[in-house]
Amino acid sequence: MKAAIVEHAGQVPIYGDFPSPVPTEGEVTIHVVAAALTPLTRGRAAGTHYTSGGSFPFIAGFDGVGRLDDGTRVFFVMPRAPQGSMAEQVTVPNGQWLALPDDVDDLTAAAIGNAGVSSWGALTERAKLQTGETVLVNGATGASGRLAVAIARHLGARRVIATGRNQAVLDTLGVDATIRLDGNEQAIQAAAAEHFGAGVDVVLDYLWGPSARALLLAAAAGRRGVPVRFTQIGSITGEEIALPAGILRSSRIELLGSGIGSLSLGQMMSAAGRMFTAAAGASLTLDYRAVALADVAEAWGKGERERIVFQTG
16 A cells, blocks of 8 residues: 655655555554644654654554545544554554544544644643633644634633734734744743733643743742643643742642643543534634645645645545
8 A cells, every 4th residue: 555654763754655454353444535744743753752663664644534444434543553644544443533523524624633632632631621711822823723722712711812923823813812922031921921910720832942931930920829720732842941940839830741641542532522523613623735645755844834634545
């Protein structure tokens, strides 16, 4: 079968032939229709994501959309290694796929799958968002962040605050307030201080790095004694920060992680099911560009704002 094959860590996948998988007991064969190029997929291919394996070659892709042998449309995650979703076929254990509702088309489902689960799972399973609370999305101009804003609204957030570098994109999000990230750490902290002083209940952090540190410092200096659930999802701008110990001792900041490991597969699939059920009515969509899987090498390196969705057919 044809697939996007990663032969060495950090190598751009090549389009080529890979042995077709054979299902074992408890698995299904899925004929892949579409798979999105996400930061998670890039990180695993580069060998830099914490879930990256060390065996090569393997097929790129963490999640996708396809058909069972009986024609059922499904969303799936984590095909059995060395398989990945960017292939004509995968075998997936039961419990790691779910039927898609009719009102979400294949390409939209592939585009929003990983991004939507990241915020839906974080808000419902980790941060336990309550109706009427305030959510701050750090890194709201990226695909996952933009979808997180819409999902926070849908799940009952009263106010949503967004951070990002691109003011033009921030202006399109329909949020209650924005914080620019194009200044230094002190400027970001100062801009965030008034919002934490007024009350922020949940932070969804897609960036980590300097902006996360600035927000944590602002949160600690805000309304002391008021909990802030700081939920770490992605690390686009840095893997590490230096945080004074007193920040945690002097505040009620709760540092949470949300991802593979802190969320069980069951929780991830439950979040995916609820997100897809709500998608059409809540207008949970992302701009995407459909690209033939055969063009994976050319499309892989392009940093575009819209999500790339590879089609196998």
